[in-house]
Structures are given as structure tokens and as C-alpha cells.
Amino acid sequence: ESTTGEIKLRSNLYNYDTFTALLNFAYNGTLMISEANVQILMISARYFLMEAVVDECTRFMHDRLNFDNVIPLLDFYRSIDYEKIESVLRFIAMNFVPISGTEEFLTLPFEYLKDIINRDILYVDSEEQVFEAISLWFHKNPDMLHHAPSLLKCIQCGHFSEQFITEIIEKTKWVMDNSECVSIVDNTKKSNEELVITTCSTTGRNYHDPRRLIACFHPFTEYIHVWNPIDHTWTANIDIPKNAHRALSVAVVGTNAYFIQKRTLGLDVY
Template sequence: MSVEVGTPGTPAGTPTQPPTHHFHATPDHASVALQAMNKLRINTQLCDIELVAGAVSVFAHRVVLAAASAYFHVMFNSDLVEKTQERVALQELDATALELLVEYSYTGEIVITEDNVQVLLPASSLLQMSSVREACCKFLMKQLHPSNCLGIRSFADAHSCGELHTRSHRFALQNFSEVCGTEEFLLLPFKQVEELISSAQLNVPCEEKVFTAVIAWVKHDLPERQKLVPQLLKHVRLPLLNRDFLTSNVDAEPLVRENSACHHLLLEALKYHLLPEQRSTLTSPRTQERQPEGVKPYLFACGGGSLFAIHSEVECYNPRTDRWMPVASMNYRRSRAGVAALGRYLYVMGGYDGACDLSSAEMYNPSINKWINITAMGTKRSCLGIGVTNGLIYCVGGYDGASCLSSVERYDPLTGIWTSCPAMATRRRYCRVAILDNNIYGLGGFDSTNYQCTVERLDPRVGKWMSVPPMMSRRSSSGAALLGGMLYCVGGNDGTMCMSSAERFNPRRNTWEPITAMHSRRSTHEVVEIDGFLYALGGNDGSSSLNSVERYDAKLNKWVLVTSMLARRSSVGAAVLDCLQLERGLAKST
């Protein structure tokens, strides 16, 4: 680039004075100069330093090394003896790494591979060449795999690579099901095994996987590790194990049975199983579901009907993208079913298939995008209310094909067993259920004669239904959910029409109060809570099935429309399930 500078403001046609300055710049001068110096280095010309690593000698120019490396800058500009030496031995450096880093000092380019990264990273750390060190860390992050993540984590720890250590540890937690089957896991020291299995963010399909991993690790070096079983077992969430596994595998395992220090942990788990009514008092870290990092809530809409069709199809909504997508269909067509989420799974109970009211039930596993049949209820139930508390699913009221029901039964996924519970005082078809302070609230419904505004509450520990102040309006087939410690009841049918109005129960004041009405009239719809908002979806407006969805903001007391479902669904069932990378799981299953 050249710029001539003359006398400004000279009239046209007037002879100009010769320029007094001329500025010239070559943009690629630095790179051209370094290329020339690199050729001199390669030809061992004008070199003033010889670096030795093992049997390898590398010639270079001090000024280039000092510019590229803080380590060499200090060496050549201080009172160290190396300042004046023409030959410097670097005992701690790998020869290959030294050659690559010296070349990088001249070219600014380096190829990092699986073969050289383990010598390049410590060498670049020693020579304080931060850009190469960071590039090595990024390369290793891309190489993370269940078979190597523990080794990379250990390597990162040894070389104080904080972000790489964090990422590899997080990867090990996310992929523990595969990691625990590797040789690297079996060779881990006790503290690192304990760190993994004690994490609340450990991602496992079931807690049985953690117990199996612990026993495998102990048996890999039984004489040395046998004494560590109690310390590791206290981090396994034994109460959340399937009962058959608990009795057939844990209690039968000699390492557990023959160790008295493990007995109180096994007793705690058995007590949790045998006394489900007392689970709210048996709280400890071992009774809490793990929450892996990256878990996000998704809204699932299951079954329902439109015109003369009843659906088995299921779709789910991602509130972060405002998008619906199909997932695996249920094994049976169902409308008027109860849908609930518990742990990692979605459960659908009962309903109506177009010909019969159902007692059958099924469970959806999002990690494999598949529905699995589970133990049927003791009673056929459609139009039921459903709620989850203390690891139990309560199915309340409904219709058995002949009469409205007041009966209640609960399902324990740990045992696969249904148990009868105290019946409500009122028969309720199309009632709704919500859980507040571990109490089960039954709201509204139809008793075969009257549309109800009454509400009753069951404390499972007491085993008796108690009256609660009635709602302001009669509501059958409404939507109910908990938000901000208050119980919301939205829409429904009062016996004369479908309603858009809504109200909420304030437990501190023990009163109901109105809120803003929805945009649409809705009955046989669902209402759920996600991230501090209520979502009302589907249902019937009195003339047609709906696919519209609206969201309620309690702070603004306002409903807004969001993206509609893919299908129209009256008598829909819905629940919110926390899933880990659901879209990726769906892609793998197709």
C-alpha cells in the first residue's frame, strides 16, 4: 500500500508541487519475514541457539523463540545461565513436541493428532505457549468418548486443564451407563468412583445400573476393595431400586449380606418399599431422583379424540422452541385417560378406546421412544383424575362403563402393584386431581346427577378425605394444576356450557379467587405447569375438538396463544416429563 501526500486545495490546472512524503506498507511483511527466518532455521543459518531434548537437537533463533514463548523470553532475558549458552538441554520436554513447537514459533501452524496430543499439551504448558495448549484441550474435548473420557479427565487434572477436566467429568456423568463398563472405570481409585456415583447429576436409566457398577468395581480387586463396599453403597439410591432387584440382587449379594455396615442401608430401602404412606417422612439423598445436567421439561399430549376417531398417537412440545413433534404411539387407542409423569417415565392409565372403558396401563420410556405395557388397574376407569406424590400414582374416581366412581387406587412403579385407597365422599366422573403439600385434591366432576363445585382432600398419612371450600363455579372435565403454591382450576363444563373462566385456591387464605379467562372455551382439556407458566391444551369448545394451546402468566394475569398441537384432541391426557436430549433420542429410534 502506497500513499502520496502533496499540497491540499490546489486549483485545477495549476502545476502541483512534488509530494513531500510517501507512505508504503506491505501487509504480509511479518509472515514473509518469518517464512524467510524459518528457511534459515531449516538450513541452520544464523541460528544462535541449539535446543536438545533426548537425542534430538533443534536449531533456532533466540529472538523468534522469545517472541513466541514466555518461557524462552524469561530464559534469554534474565540472569539465568542459559542466557549465554549456545546449547540448552531441556530434560523435561519430549523431542517430538519440541520440534513441533519450534516450527510453530515460526509458522503459527501445528497439526494436533491422537498420537502427539499427549506430549504436546504438557510441552506447550511448560513453554507457556497458551494458544497451542488451548488447541490441544479443544482437540481432546472433541475426542471424548465413553472409552476414554476418564483417562482424559485424569490427564486434564494432572496438567491443570480446568475446562477440559470439567468437560470430561461432565461427559463421564452423562454417559455413565457406557463408562462404567470400561476398563478405565474398573481401574479408577476409590475417591474418583465415589465422586461419580455420589453425583446428583449422574445419568443412568435406573439406579440398578449404579449398584451393578459398584459391585463390578469392587470385585475387580476384591482383596483391596471389599472393605470399601459400605462407603460406596451409601451413595447408591437403594430405595429407588425395583423391589425384585432389591431382594434378588442386593440382598442376595454376599458383599452386602455379609457386611453388617450395609444392613441399615438395606433396611432403609425395604422400609421405603413396605411403608409407602410414610415416604414423605423417609427423606434422604437416597430417596431423591437424580437430575442429570441437560434435563429439560417437555409436554406430552397423549391420545384423545376428534370427530369419530380416537387416537393412540402422542406428540410432545418443547417450550424452548415452541414446537410440537410426534413421538411413538401408545400401544392402545385411548381418550379420557389419566396421564402422569414419575421419574424418567410417562404413565397412561385407563381411558376409553371407542368401545370399552379400560383398566390397562402403559409406560413410555423416552430414552428408547417406546411404550411398555404395565400392570392393569383393579378397576376400569375413564374420565379419571390422576396425581403423583411420594413416588406413587393415584387414580381417582372416573367411570367404569356403568357408573360414576368414588373409588381410588394407587400404583407403585417400584413394585408394579396396585393398592386400594380410601374412597372419596362423592362420586366424581371427569374430576381433576392436583397435589398440594403432599395432599391429594379431588376437584369438581359429575356424580351422574349434578355437576360439582365441591372439592375434597386426602392426606395419605391419615387415610381420610376431608372437605375443602368449594369452587366458585361448578366444573366438570376442567383442567387443574399447581403454580406458585396455589391450585388452579381452569375451564370445564358447568352443565350448561363449556367455560373459559378460571379460578385458583389460595391455601393460606383457604379461599378461591377468579383469574383472567382463557381465549377459548374448553372442557375435556388438560392444564399443566412448565417453568412457572400454565399451559392449557386441546379439549372441546362445545362444538368441535381443539388443537390450540394457550399459556398463562400469573404475574401478568394473562393468557397468550402458543403453537397449536399437530392434531385436534378432545378428552386429551397430558403431563410434563423431564427428558435428556429428547430430540437426539427420537432421531436414534427412527
Template sequence: MPSPTTDRMEFHQPFQAADILKALNDMRGFKVLTDVILAVEEEEFHCHRAVLAASSPYFTAMFAGNLRESRAERIKMEGIPSDTMQLHLDYAYTGRVTITRDNVFQLFETSDLLQVLPVKDACLTFLERILDVSNCIEIRKLAEIHSCDSLFRKARDLARSRFSKVIKTEEFLQLPKQYLVDYLSDDELNTENEEEIYKAIIRWIKFDREGRSQDLDQLIELVRLPFVTPEYLISKIALDPLVYNSDGCVQQIYEARAFQISGTYRRAVKTRQRRPRKCNCVEVMVVVCGEKKTFKGSSKAREVPYYDPVHQRWRALGPVPSKDLQVSSAVSTGYDIYITGGLVNDKARKDAMCYVSYLNVWKPIASMLHPRYHHGAAVLDGKVYVIGGYDGQRCLEDVERYDPDNDKWERLAPLVHAVKCPAVAAYDGRIYVFGGFYDGYNISRQLQCYDPHTNSWSVVESNMIDYTCAHAVRLDNRIYLLGGSSKTVKAYDPSDDSIVRVADMNIKRDNCGVSVVGGKIYVSGGVTESNGPALDCIECYDPRKDEWTFGGHKLPCQLYRHGFVTVQMYKEDIHAGQT
């Protein structure tokens, strides 16, 4: 009987595939057995359809379907430089391509178009390797267009951190206006001061004075003029011929100076101009209103203390103008604080006010459309939302939105179910309202979600939602629910509507204050029992450890029913010891 080893033998030529590809490349060079011509600019490339389709899904779709090109002998390729197409064809036939500073941008865009992922990935690696101040803006633009998130973040961060060097490059001077606007609008530019922004704009304009001078009216809005020193604003910017010959620029300077002096502004000073960039700020926790409560008695709090992380102590901002205010709502837009509604002398208010952090002043703003207290509030896309609450007679379904630029409130679609004392947070373009009380102090177990794009509400029922007089805060990709006469803390994931328990607080708290600073949640004050004194302790939650610890600092007094918000405070005010 024959042996199996003599009846069969496996033979493998390891270089067969490479040899065939080499032979096909030689045929391409001599135009032998090629079956398609790619016409690119003034060049014609004789190729094999099978090789093109095997190396590129773009060509697979072109040749394998019923498109006209599947039968054409000559195909004109638009939008691809001939030298870049040559590189791609060399890669298709040899598996090799040489990437240089001169060809990487075109090579990347063409590989993205032709869906040649190995070349595209190689270009991304090369771009990360050569990333520097001379090309970070162009690389950022390329990465943003093609949704290359990692490269975009690296280029953006470099352009932010090395701003002073970037603006001295030729690339900066050649930026199209829209990309200049996007770049200089960034809150996180690491600039020494706003004077540097102004100088960069003037340098950009003078690079092509004739073609760009008419853009100064728009570009000067990118300078946070209220944060330019008064001396520089008056003696340098206002006297620049490019500026004083522009009525729009003169108006901007006038408004900025008025804002510096008194905090008054009209629409000429945009919201963005009224806040400093983050590199010139320190994130602080601010306590707003509330009630002091000890065994000896209680009183309303007008003081507005903030915790200074630079000197690690409490300092004071300007006091709230309204006396005896309680159960109002306080939210931060990042730089300013808004107080809405509340009770004064047992009467619901529709008044609202804003704390302008840079000026350390409280300013009245337009009144809400309906008086309320025990309501929720949140900030979304720079606008303030007030939701539900109580007007002294009934729970409210009313929802309003305030636009700081226009100093105007507008009524929105009402809640599906009227509630007071809900927990409210904004996340990913939506407003989430958890629990609260119905009329008669029945507890809501619903999550009501508002979509501003459709001006509509949706409802989710869950036994895990049983919060009243509680807080909701967004941290990373979750919304945390805490307080409400409990130590329990829950985390809601909007991506799948799931709610899970996380580590409990150390102390049961009701009517406490909650804020997020530096990627951690801070909970302050509150009461453990309705007839007991308020707390002055602060505890901190670290989501990475799922752990609560007591902070090294306490509130200046025993406090509950207070706002506790995070604000970006101008560093000069911190160092000056604002009081």
C-alpha cells in the same frame, strides 16, 4: 532533482523469518551457539534462550528476570517427560507439532505449564475430535483441572448420556476412587435404574478385589437404594457376599427398605439417596395450600394438585395434614416440598412439614424456633431458610435455617430491618430479600442480602424496590420480581445490583403463586382486588421473547395465597397416576 523513487526502495524477503528459524534449528541439532541446556529426565536438550523465551512466557519469565536460572548454563526441568519436551522444542523451532491419542494428554498439560497457547488450543481441538465413551471420563477430569469449560461440558454430557457404555470400558475400571465417587454421585446420569449403578460399583470393586473391597461401605451410598426395586434389593444386593459381610452395607439396606415401606429414615440414608436421578423424573408444578375464593365465599385448601405434563392434566398428591392452614410458606428442594409456619385459628405456628414426593406422604419435621406467618423462605445448598414474617405482635428480624439431614433448625444472623411479606430468592450462594412491610405497613424499599459464609447481611437501597406480598424467582442470571397488586415485572441482576423493567403481566395480581419450569416463569391465581374473587388462570413468561402469554391450562379452582413450587417427580408415580 532526484526522483523519490530512485532515492529509496523497500525490499522484503518473505521467507527471512522462517529461514532464520530454520538456521537456528540446524544450529540446535549441531549444538552450535546454543547457550542453555535443558535437562529432562535422562535427556539433555541444547537450546537458544532467545528462541525459548520467544515461544513461551514461562521461559521469558525464567530468563528475563533475576531468577537463578537466568544465568545457569544447565537447567533441570521437573515433571515433564522427555519425549513431550522434545515435541515442544520442535514446535518452538519449526512451528509444527504432531498430536496423537498417545501424546495429547501430556502435550496438553505441558503446553499449559509452559503457556504455549497455540499448542494448548490445538490439543483442545484434537481432544474434542477424539472424544468418545472410552476416554470421556479422563478428558472430563483433564478439562476440569485446567478450567477448560467447553471441553468439560462436552465430556461431562457424553459421560452422562452414554453411562451404560462408559461403565463397560477399561477406563471406568481404572478410575481412582474419588473420581468414581464424583461420577456416580451425578444427579444427571442417564441410567436405566439404580440397579445399573450398583452393578457398575461391584464391577469396579472386582477389578481389584483385594485393594478395593474395603471401599464398598462408602460406595454403596452412591446407589439410590430406596429406588432399587424391593425384589432386587432383597434377593440380589442383600445376598451378595461382598454386601452381607459388611455391617455398613447391611445397615444401608435396612434403612433403604424402611424408607421404601414407611418413609422413615435415619442418618444412614443420605439426602442424595432419598431422591431419584433426573433421568427418572419429570418436572411438575405443584399447588400447595392457599385459599379458595369465589363470589359465594372462601375456604382453606388442603388439596395438593400438580400439573402432569405427560398427560397434560391436573392430578392430586396427598392432602396437607393440617386443617385451616393459611399464609404459610412453601418451598421445594427440587424433590421434596417444605411448608413452614402459617396461621391456624388466628394463631401463628412454628410447625413445619415435608412432602416426600417418592412416597407421596407428608411428614412432620422439627418445629421452627419461632412461630411466624407472612414470612419468606428459600432453599440454598439443600437447606431451607425462613426469613422475617410476623408472629401476631411484631414484624420479625429472625432468620432460621433447617438442615434436612439432621432434622434441626439453627438461628442465623438477623435481618438488618425486620419485615413481613418480603419477596425472597436464592442465587449464587446468597439469599436476597426484597421489600416487604415494616411494622405499621410501611413499605420497605431495601434489598437485604445474606452471605452464609460470613453469616452476615448487607443492604441496598433502591426506588425500584417497592414490593410487598410479591414473589422473587431466579431464572438464568437474574432474579425476577412480580406480583404485589401490580402487573409490573422487574429483573434484578446481582452482578451489578441493577434493576430493570421487563414486559408486564397481562393481569394485575396480588398473593399469586410463582414457579419456574423449563426456563420459563409461570404465575398462577391470586386476586386482582382484595374484595374480589381469586383467579384460576395461569400465564407464562418467556425471557427470550420478553413476552407473557396465557397457558393452555388453568388451576383446578380459583385460588390465592397459595404456594406454587416446582418438583422433580419420579416417572413411575406420574405413569401410575398418583392420587
């Protein structure tokens, strides 16, 4: 190669269009990225240590994250040993309920699933939803049943009702076939009765819906408009009182709207 002036890369991953894109970036700073070429660009850029291109490819894919493509993207990162996956895992945690209902969720590797459900910031309505998601995952991955205690310990078992424990958990095979899981369930039942410490996670979860963190209020309208970052739309989400236009100021925190009245300085919460 040193005498011919040519370097042959023995891989079908690299092609003319990819090299053209990388050369254009190297010489004039422009980079053409599309959904069709972003992954091959990222692979090639990592090979040639072009970190700026890698970052642009990552940004391009993260800007287009949705419920269906987030786990395939995680699989892609895993296949190329790309370690900057925190924002992807956080996206799954913040949209756990809809993502856990997809077929792709069932292919999630154990270590990623454990990382996600063990987070304090996991956007679910209840711990029952976490348990049900794990049950579906075990049904699809029966060879992973030896991890049952590890995953069960990540759930906030203290939030389970006695009825849910009796009617669902104690009739769930992956739980009752494992002696350590049975012990966790027994301790949870005791904790509900005697307030003893359980072997389950006991730190609090953040149960707020991230799609309600941004809102807009106009004093002459009848709604609070809420921004949904998933599909980039505003929705008239919350009915407001007819006298809201008299409010001194309005604030939205979590899922609540706060109206401070001008004359009385009273506080109405919706």
C-alpha cells in the same frame, strides 16, 4: 548454559517435532495437532506455561471423546495434575451405562467414581444399573471395599424394588459383609414400608437419554430423525401418525414428541 547459548532439557518427553510445533505457534499462531502428538504437546505446553496451546490440546481431545478413550484420557489428566476435568466427568455421567460396561471403567479411581455416581444428572435407566456397575468395580478392586458405604450412599436406594433388594442386594457379598451397608439396606427396606428417611441419597436423578435431545421433523416424512452426538448420525427413531403433516407445530422435549393439531389445538404425545 548462560555461556554456551544452549539450554539442555533433561527429559525424553521433549523432542524436535514438539518444539517445532510450539515455536510455530509462538511465531505465526498455527498449531499442528494430531492424535499422535497431542499429549506430548500438552505436557510441553504446560511446562512452558503456554495456556493457549493447552486449551487447544484439550479441545482436540474432547472433540474425540468416546466410550473407550474417555477413562484413559482421565488417567492422562490425573498423571499430569491437570484439574479441568469436569467436562470429562460429565461425559462419563451422560453415557454411564455403555462406559460402565468397558474394561477401562474398572480402573476408575474411587474419588472419580464417587463424584460420577453421586450426580443428580446421571443417565441411567434405573438405579439397579448403578449398583451393578459398583459391584463389578469392587470385584476388580477388592482392596477398595472399605469404601463400600460411601458408594452405596450415593445410590438412590429408595428406587430399588423389594424384589431387587431381596434377590440381589442381600446376596451381594460386598454389601452384606459391611455392617454399615447392612444398616443402609435395612433402612431402605423400612422406607419402602413406612416412608421413613433413609441414609441413601434421595435427590432425583435425570433419567433422560442425552442422545434424544435433538430431533428433526419434516411434515411429509413418516419418522422423527434423532441426532446421536456420539457417532454423529441421524436415525429415524420414532414412528409418527399418518396425519402428523396436519400438525400446527411439533416439539421434542426429553424423549417425547408433541404434535399440536391445527384445527382442534389438541396435543398428541409420542
